Amino acid sequence: MATQALADRTVSLTYTSLPQEVIHAAIRSFYNWAGCTVGGSAHPATTIARKTLARFSGPATSRLLGSDGGVDVDAMHAALLNGIASHVHDYDDTHLDTIIHPTGPVASALLAIVETLDRPVSGEEFITALVAGVEAECKIGLAVWPDHYDVGWHITSTTGSIGAAIATSKILNLPPTQTAHAIGLAATQVTGLREMFGSHTKSFHPGRAAQNGLLATLLAAEDFTSSTTALEAKRGWANVVSTSHRLDEQIGSLGVEGRWEIARNAFKPFPCGIVVHPVIDGCIRLREMLVKEGIDVERVAGVRVEVHPLVVELTGKTEPRDGLEGKFSVYHGGAVGLLFGRATPAQYEDDVVVDPRVVAVRKKIEVKVDPESRADECFIEARVDGRDWSLKTVYVEHALGSLERPMTDEQLTEKFLDQCLPVLGQERAEKASQWCWGLEKLVDVRCIKDVL
Amino acid sequence: MATQALADRTVSLTYTSLPQEVIHAAIRSFYNWAGCTVGGSAHPATTIARKTLARFSGPATSRLLGSDGGVDVDAMHAALLNGIASHVHDYDDTHLDTIIHPTGPVASALLAIVETLDRPVSGEEFITALVAGVEAECKIGLAVWPDHYDVGWHITSTTGSIGAAIATSKILNLPPTQTAHAIGLAATQVTGLREMFGSHTKSFHPGRAAQNGLLATLLAAEDFTSSTTALEAKRGWANVVSTSHRLDEQIGSLGVEGRWEIARNAFKPFPCGIVVHPVIDGCIRLREMLVKEGIDVERVAGVRVEVHPLVVELTGKTEPRDGLEGKFSVYHGGAVGLLFGRATPAQYEDDVVVDPRVVAVRKKIEVKVDPESRADECFIEARVDGRDWSLKTVYVEHALGSLERPMTDEQLTEKFLDQCLPVLGQERAEKASQWCWGLEKLVDVRCIKDVL
Structure with missing residues (x-):
């Protein structure tokens, strides 16, 4: 028994x-x-x-x-x-x-x-x-x-x-x-x-x-x-x-x-539900790519992410009002990844969630559901405004912290x-x-x- | 809400x-x-x-x-x-x-x-x-x-x-x-x-x-x-x-x-599940009836009780071994009611449950299920041995402690x-x-x- x-x-x-x-x-x-x-x-x-x-x-x-x-x-x-x-x-x-x-x-x-x-x-x-x-x-x-x-x-x-x-x-x-x-x-x-x-x-x-x-x-x-x-x-x-x-x-x-x-x-x-992790991971990588090329991340005009359906179901808050709500916003996760290159508890403080710089980046993020996607992957593309219009893409096969790519x-x-x-x-x-x-x-x- | x-x-x-x-x-x-x-x-x-x-x-x-x-x-x-x-x-x-x-x-x-x-x-x-x-x-x-x-x-x-x-x-x-x-x-x-x-x-x-x-x-x-x-x-x-x-x-x-x-x-x-209460109540009344007629309860040769089906389902233990098991025995409840005229925590002590006098009375009790019966009623009949063979009956319409007959x-x-x-x-x-x-x-x- x-x-x-x-x-x-x-x-x-x-x-x-x-x-x-x-x-x-x-x-x-x-x-x-x-x-x-x-x-x-x-x-x-x-x-x-x-x-x-x-x-x-x-x-x-x-x-x-x-x-x-x-x-x-x-x-x-x-x-x-x-x-x-x-x-x-x-x-x-x-x-x-x-x-x-x-x-x-x-x-x-x-x-x-x-x-x-x-x-x-x-x-x-x-x-x-x-x-x-x-x-x-x-x-x-x-x-x-x-x-x-x-x-x-x-x-x-x-x-x-x-x-x-x-x-x-x-x-x-x-x-x-x-x-x-x-x-x-x-x-x-x-x-x-x-x-x-x-x-x-x-x-x-x-x-x-x-x-x-x-x-x-x-x-x-x-x-x-x-x-x-x-x-x-x-x-x-x-x-x-x-x-x-x-x-x-x-x-x-x-x-x-x-x-x-x-x-x-x-x-x-990252201190939030794991479904957001591929997006944060991808946005951090996108930032690194831009920095390497000497491009200021604030010049990003738009970001499109393709994710598993559960991401939107569980973390679809477009306008989080405080740190706790930020944890349920794939938009906030992506924005702090892009803007700060990290997502630790500090990026989920209440004042960061309502910071106009963060809000501005958040608004540039579009989320599309791909029913074929796995929960730990995502595809990201970004349009950069200014000197040279270009399309940057990142593919996260397994988010950091998954069993395939453990910390x-x-x-x-x-x-x-x-x-x-x-x-x-x-x-x-x-x-x-x-x-x-x-x-x-x-x-x-x-x-x-x-x-x- | x-x-x-x-x-x-x-x-x-x-x-x-x-x-x-x-x-x-x-x-x-x-x-x-x-x-x-x-x-x-x-x-x-x-x-x-x-x-x-x-x-x-x-x-x-x-x-x-x-x-x-x-x-x-x-x-x-x-x-x-x-x-x-x-x-x-x-x-x-x-x-x-x-x-x-x-x-x-x-x-x-x-x-x-x-x-x-x-x-x-x-x-x-x-x-x-x-x-x-x-x-x-x-x-x-x-x-x-x-x-x-x-x-x-x-x-x-x-x-x-x-x-x-x-x-x-x-x-x-x-x-x-x-x-x-x-x-x-x-x-x-x-x-x-x-x-x-x-x-x-x-x-x-x-x-x-x-x-x-x-x-x-x-x-x-x-x-x-x-x-x-x-x-x-x-x-x-x-x-x-x-x-x-x-x-x-x-x-x-x-x-x-x-x-x-x-x-x-x-x-x-009584300190046990309420389904047993009509039987205990009835056996106490039976005892009172016998005492009034000057009949020693140990002269009871057999007791038949008719009860709601749940009584047997929940409290059908015929040979309880300690106080806790006694609570799940309609036989024990009936026996102490008949023998002592009461059922308090003292009658559910371990030593009472295995007391030969109690066990002897317990064995005289037969339980029959009546599917038509309500949970708070029971019918009891007892045969008394000795001087004058006679059949004593008790009908409990509502057990003591029910809403109809509150304490x-x-x-x-x-x-x-x-x-x-x-x-x-x-x-x-x-x-x-x-x-x-x-x-x-x-x-x-x-x-x-x-x-x-």
């Missing part, structure tokens, strides 16, 4: 069984999560939640990444608040087969509880638990994809609660039965409606999922009972939250045939530093970057409180 | 608009909740959760009903733990039209946050917020009943999160927009799978619902944004968690045409004292009873910490 099988696989997973590519993928996932969490630590969604809930925190044991130093809150609140911060810029990782953002719920819960333990936790042990959690949530996600998402569930948090329970059960070495009860307790807390997209509550979802999973594990560890068939039962998770499921097949595929979901985890180069470690480092520098300052940011890349060799992950 | 309409109705509800029967129903609901919460305070589900989570509580402001005295935990944990305790004996209230147990999530959240306020909260104000919360959850429940329950959701907690958000938003005087955001934040935390029935996690549901709703309100009060169409949107609560809904109709009926859901709230005379205030008092005496002692229990009955006239509900 799926629940008990998942519990058994969790208990038996060892570091030595992890292929090197899986370990490296886990480190990249953790690294990207840490940078995003620091980067999101000052966002209003994070700071409102932190301020509001301060009076409900027990003695501080755990760190809010990006804070001034030391420990800030108890583990339950660290799970929630780091989880919110990790997702709030829409800049985190994506398991493309399910569009789950897997590391947020798992790492936020895992790190929070690790900091409370009275023993050292090695990087190897931490990675093993992280992988267990991410594999669990992605396999469960695959088991209900796409029906579950289509119904209206935010699959990141609905599966994230269970992933967080798995990772924390693993790090606490719970036996199989308690792990199964933790799965049940996590499964019964189904958090995340897609209707919340576009509001603070979207980022609340992975935070609450982290907390749901951690709570589940702590209760199960003290023999609070649940169901040991929570996932597969007639009125269990999969049947209640989806119109169909393939639980046995997906749980059965855990760690076999060389298919590890974490190795298929992708990282966003390199160097690009992830750049993204990390870009997010951490304003918060931590240069010295701390660089030290943090090295520390995170060295996760595998860490003797004790608990020293994070001195680093990030 | 339903979400904003619910928020507006919440804000505009006044104490003076409540009919006297609604006020009395609210007091009865609160009174019954308080007794059940004290009665459930020592159950392992409650004590495990309390012990496990103690280290995550902020400074204590709020009381766990039935504890030694004073305040015990922060409001967030009081909401959770009192919510668990209120439901753990399956002895709480039931809105029969939806089988929601409405007061647990609402009162647990409301009382917890009231205790943190730096102003007096009158009984009238408390009752108004309680009614707002209960009406909201029951109307939303009616809007998705029975599809939502049939899918597999524990409707008490899925609607309870929203009810708790409404009651706490009301007591904090949130304006309509913030109330709508609180509804959204509560709606996105969908807690409670029916698969958990029979385990500790069933009672976790109303506790977590109380906490979900309180968290939603506190965040919304600080302008954490959500959706203002959370209930009715295409990918909002009702469409995601149910195959059909009548939100507009139900929200539109709030407080009109004299139909108040809290006035249709029923109270359980009287005196019976509720007896139930309250029965639950509170072992925990509080006689003097405190009687004082608490008087205090709760006097809710309407209280100048400051916050003094509960000195009472219950």
Whole structure:
């Protein structure tokens, strides 16, 4: 049965069984999560939640990444608040087969509880638990994809609660039965409606999922009972939250045939929905082409982009009014790519979205749907006014950040530093970057409180 | 639109608009909740959760009903733990039209946050917020009943999160927009799978619902944004968690045409599923009949009961092995009714369920399904061995605790004292009873910490 099988696989997973590519993928996932969490630590969604809930925190044991130093809150609140911060810029990782953002719920819960333990936790042990959690949530996600998402569930948090329970059960070495009860307790807390997209509550979802999973594990560890068939039962998770499921097949595929979901985890180069990424990528390249030829980008008279239909459906806002709306505007994404050669959270600040220079470029962009197009490709052509009328074209076969063209470690480092520098300052940011890349060799992950 | 309409109705509800029967129903609901919460305070589900989570509580402001005295935990944990305790004996209230147990999530959240306020909260104000919360959850429940329950959701907690958000938003005087955001934040935390029935996690549901709703309100009060169409949107609560809904109709009926859901709230005379209640009721009456005639109940040679088909489907366990299984055994319910003339939590202790005297009576009970029978009626006949062979019959038209034959205030008092005496002692229990009955006239509900 799926629940008990998942519990058994969790208990038996060892570091030595992890292929090197899986370990490296886990480190990249953790690294990207840490940078995003620091980067999101000052966002209003994070700071409102932190301020509001301060009076409900027990003695501080755990760190809010990006804070001034030391420990800030108890583990339950660290799970929630780091989880919110990790997702709030829409800049985190994506398991493309399910569009789950897997590391947020798992790492936020895992790190929070690790900091409370009275023993050292090695990087190897931490990675093993992280992988267990991410594999669990992605396999469960695959088991209900796409029906579950289509119904209206935010699959990141609905599966994230269970992933967080798995990772924390693993790090606490719970036996199989308690792990199964933790799965049940996590499964019964189904958090995340897609209707919340576009509001603070979207980022609340992975935070609450982290907390749901951690709570589940702590209760199960003290023999609070649940169901040991929570996932597969007639009125269990999969049947209640989806119109169909393939639980046995997906749980059965855990760690076999060389298919590890974490190795298929992708990282966003731009802080918005991935459907816009090919256009941003192409517009950055267009800018580079123009600059090389000594042509001022403001002399571009018109830009035509041909994209997958979903791009217009999901991000068709022509006149975004603030940063959040900018994330749902392919026009804004293209404009900042062309004008600034980059799209980081800074280019999605409210004042940039209404900047007349940006608005002017945005108006020059025409979007055409090509039903034959793949979601990660686009074709761009630009007319340049002035000295020599000419037509410039760019074809993006696979956007940066896709599985075919993943972000390199160097690009992830750049993204990390870009997010951490304003918060931590240069010295701390660089030290943090090295520390995170060295996760595998860490003797004790608990020293994070001195680093990030 | 339903979400904003619910928020507006919440804000505009006044104490003076409540009919006297609604006020009395609210007091009865609160009174019954308080007794059940004290009665459930020592159950392992409650004590495990309390012990496990103690280290995550902020400074204590709020009381766990039935504890030694004073305040015990922060409001967030009081909401959770009192919510668990209120439901753990399956002895709480039931809105029969939806089988929601409405007061647990609402009162647990409301009382917890009231205790943190730096102003007096009158009984009238408390009752108004309680009614707002209960009406909201029951109307939303009616809007998705029975599809939502049939899918597999524990409707008490899925609607309870929203009810708790409404009651706490009301007591904090949130304006309509913030109330709508609180509804959204509560709606996105969908807690409670029916698969958990029979385990500790069933009672976790109303506790977590109380906490979900309180968290939603506190965040919304600080302008954490959500959706203002959370209930009715295409990918909002009702469409995601149910195959059909009548939100507009139900929200539109709030407080009109004299139909108040809290006035249709029923109270359980016996701590088990209501389908067993007619049989227990009838067996108690049978015992009274025998006692009156001087016949020892152990001389009963056989008992036949005719019941609604659901009784056997839900509670057909012929050989329950512990207290929890006893709740799912119509045979056990009948046996304790006949043997002891009562069915309180004491008759569902593990040792009573395996007591040879009880087992012997249980084996004499035969259950026959009558497809024509209503759920709240039953027919019983008994053969008595010995001096004068005779056939005794009892017909229960409406079980005690049904809307047609509600528990009287005196019976509720007896139930309250029965639950509170072992925990509080006689003097405190009687004082608490008087205090709760006097809710309407209280100048400051916050003094509960000195009472219950």
